[in-house]
Amino acid sequence: MQGIEKIKAAREILKCSIEKSRKLGVEINNKCWKLESCGQRLDFLATTLRNLACKCTLHKMSGHDFDRAIGPAASVVKIFDVICGLENSLSTDDPSDDILAYLTTLKWMEEALGLLTDNCKLVVSWLETSNCINSSVAESWYVVNVNKCLSILRELQATEERFRAKGGPLMTTLDKVEIEFGSTLTDIAPDDIQNVQAIIDRLAANNRLNKIMYIYVEVRSSNVRKALETLDLDYLEEISLTEFDSVLSVEPYINQWAKHLEFAVKYLFDIEHRLCIEVFQKAEFKDQCMDCFAKIAIQSGIHSFIKFGNTITKGKKEAVKMLKLLDMFASLNKLRSDFNRLFSGRACREIQTQTRDLIKKVVNGICEIFWELSLQVELQRPTSPPVDGNVPRLVNFVVEYCNQLLEDEYWSTLIQVVEIHQGWNHVSFEKGLLLNEMRSIISVIELNLENWANTYEDVSLSYLFLMNNHWYLCKYMRGTKLGEVMGHEWIRGHEEYMEYYETLYLKESWGKLPAFLNEEGLLLFPGGRAIDRQVVKKRINEFTEAFEEIYKKQSNWELCDKGLRWRVSQLVVHVIVPSYSSYLQNYVPSIEFEVASTADQHVKYTAETLGNMITCLFEPKVGKYGSATKCTELSGKHNSSIVANHLSSTPAAA
Numbered sequence: 001m002q003g004i005e006k007i008k009a010a011r012e013i014l015k016c017s018i019e020k021s022r023k024l025g026v027e028i029n030n031k032c033w034k035l036e037s038c039g040q041r042l043d044f045l046a047t048t049l050r051n052l053a054c055k056c057t058l059h060k061m062s063g064h065d066f067d068r069a070i071g072p073a074a075s076v077v078k079i080f081d082v083i084c085g086l087e088n089s090l091s092t093d094d095p096s097d098d099i100l101a102y103l104t105t106l107k108w109m110e111e112a113l114g115l116l117t118d119n120c121k122l123v124v125s126w127l128e129t130s131n132c133i134n135s136s137v138a139e140s141w142y143v144v145n146v147n148k149c150l151s152i153l154r155e156l157q158a159t160e161e162r163f164r165a166k167g168g169p170l171m172t173t174l175d176k177v178e179i180e181f182g183s184t185l186t187d188i189a190p191d192d193i194q195n196v197q198a199i200i201d202r203l204a205a206n207n208r209l210n211k212i213m214y215i216y217v218e219v220r221s222s223n224v225r226k227a228l229e230t231l232d233l234d235y236l237e238e239i240s241l242t243e244f245d246s247v248l249s250v251e252p253y254i255n256q257w258a259k260h261l262e263f264a265v266k267y268l269f270d271i272e273h274r275l276c277i278e279v280f281q282k283a284e285f286k287d288q289c290m291d292c293f294a295k296i297a298i299q300s301g302i303h304s305f306i307k308f309g310n311t312i313t314k315g316k317k318e319a320v321k322m323l324k325l326l327d328m329f330a331s332l333n334k335l336r337s338d339f340n341r342l343f344s345g346r347a348c349r350e351i352q353t354q355t356r357d358l359i360k361k362v363v364n365g366i367c368e369i370f371w372e373l374s375l376q377v378e379l380q381r382p383t384s385p386p387v388d389g390n391v392p393r394l395v396n397f398v399v400e401y402c403n404q405l406l407e408d409e410y411w412s413t414l415i416q417v418v419e420i421h422q423g424w425n426h427v428s429f430e431k432g433l434l435l436n437e438m439r440s441i442i443s444v445i446e447l448n449l450e451n452w453a454n455t456y457e458d459v460s461l462s463y464l465f466l467m468n469n470h471w472y473l474c475k476y477m478r479g480t481k482l483g484e485v486m487g488h489e490w491i492r493g494h495e496e497y498m499e500y501y502e503t504l505y506l507k508e509s510w511g512k513l514p515a516f517l518n519e520e521g522l523l524l525f526p527g528g529r530a531i532d533r534q535v536v537k538k539r540i541n542e543f544t545e546a547f548e549e550i551y552k553k554q555s556n557w558e559l560c561d562k563g564l565r566w567r568v569s570q571l572v573v574h575v576i577v578p579s580y581s582s583y584l585q586n587y588v589p590s591i592e593f594e595v596a597s598t599a600d601q602h603v604k605y606t607a608e609t610l611g612n613m614i615t616c617l618f619e620p621k622v623g624k625y626g627s628a629t630k631c632t633e634l635s636g637k638h639n640s641s642i643v644a645n646h647l648s649s650t651p652a653a654a
Contacts, residue, residue: 076119076123076156082108082112083112083113083116083159086105086109086112090105090169091169091172091173095177096183099180099195099199100194100198103199106173106174106177106202107202110205110206113160113163113170117157117159117160120154120156120157174203174206174208178211178212181216185215185216193279196279197279197281197282200279204285209288212288213292217295217296220275220292221296221299221300224264225299227268228260228264228300228301231260231263233260233304235250235253235256235257235308236301236304237304240311245316246315246316247318247320247324248320254324254328257305257308258328258331260305261305261335262331264302265335265338266335266338269296269300269302269342270338272293272296273293273342276289276290276292276296280292287347290346290347290348291347293342293347293348294343294347297348298351302351303354309328309358309361309362310358312325312328313358313361313362314361317372319369319376319401320401321365323404323405323410325362325365325369326366326410329359330413332355333413362417363417363420363424364421366421367418367421370418370437371437373437373441374437374441374444377441377444377445378447378448380394381448381451381452385456385465387556388621389461389464389468390558390560391468391469391560394445394448395445395448395449395469395472399472399473399477403480405438406438406485415434418433438482438485449465449469452465453465453466458553460505460509463501463502463504463505464505464554464557464559466497467498467501467505467568468559468564470494470498470501471560471564472561473494474491474492474494474495474498475563475564477491478491502571505568506571506572509554510550510572512546513546513547513550514575514576514580516542517539517540517543517579517583518539536588540583540603547576551613551614551617554617555617556621557618558618558619558620565619569614569617569618572617573611573614576610576614577607577610577614580610581607584606588603
């Protein structure tokens, strides 16, 4: 069966080959017939002109015009023979084998056609002005043959027009050159530049410059698009304002955008720009050079990059958006010299305009958010502070945000942006304005803290809240950029405030417990040594109940930092445990201090137990909904949802 199938396949191949051979034979016969016919007519032309010249001499007529026509007529015959040979060569040769040789043959063809046309016109003109036809002695034989010659010459004169007509040999050849032009451009190498330039010269000489530009733009823009497709740039078109509430949700795309834009400009578009200059380096093609490059950039998708940037600038105003806008500005500014070099001139005016518009939106967006930061912080004042007395998320965020903004990368960019914006508005720029605004933001935070502290019903919790936040401000700003801006005295002031509210907190809460363990009324008899055990029990119970009440309440409170928790717990232990331990030793010597399950046990806690309980106070409640972010979690970049909930265009909960 396999052998039969192979025989059938071979038969089909033979049939196709025979059919192709038959068609080729028909074409050759037709061409040979045409050439034979043309040759016969040319022979007739030459013979007739010579005979006419001889007859004119015999009849003593003026044969001067015929004498002059004999030379050009002979040239017509030779030129047409050359054209036939060149046509055959161009029709059978493949341009890709040797394009320069092919173009040379094509040029010879064009020159030969022009020369044929000129010679035919010259001979026709001489014959038409000849007085042989109008001579009284002219015979009908002369008139008939001269007219035949004129007919042949006029037909030959139209050869160039036929060759240049649609489907004509010259047009077919130029079409083949165009195909080779596109093929060479697809994967062009330095060695191909000379060939491409030669093709452009030949096609431009045949009024195909517009077609050249079209092919060039289509091929090269297709190459760039294929390169960009490997980067997966769907996000440039898919992201819209309706798809994200916060810039955080599209942050990865913004980072990709910066990298992809740099790659497109510094590599792809730069290569296309240099190639355009090399290919169209002749002065007469200068305008076409930049026109082609501009169209390549547009068709490759540069507008998609600009559109994405515009979409980000239109999002709602929020603090984290300013950081991303600063990143975008830094990326655009990094590419500024490349943009100015690549997209200069009239042809790239649309790209220039759109890029400038994007930069303007980015700059305005950054400045609008920056100068409104203190106002946005103030708008958070009516919100409630954390129920556990911890550092509000807003405070946490603002300090971390300002520190990040003061980093060299962002700060230098912000200075540049504000300076540009001030220049646009004809306002002198002072670097101190930015630092003053940073201080203003922190000052608003301080006012917010005072306002929030007054909202607590429990005074002890209010003091713990202030102690917490002053500790945070002095510890987590010391040694930072923001701390340098605020100054050493400012940090020292918050440290003193922390100590002040720490003292008030201890006095207002735990400081009241030792009073329950007073010695008044303990002696049964004045001057005696007997102790009223009932009074001792009562006072220990009262102390225990008061301790448990405070402990239960404050077990839900938190301190923002491990160091602060240790410090406060030790202060509380120092206030309570020594007096409690001494009281037990002095007035309950017969009681076993270990906690037991006996019915008459009235000492619930030992001094050591109290110390352990107090040490475990104020620990963060991991995973508790609505709790504030801990200071121990503040050192990283703020790329969480916390950021998105603060400093937007509307107030947000603390």
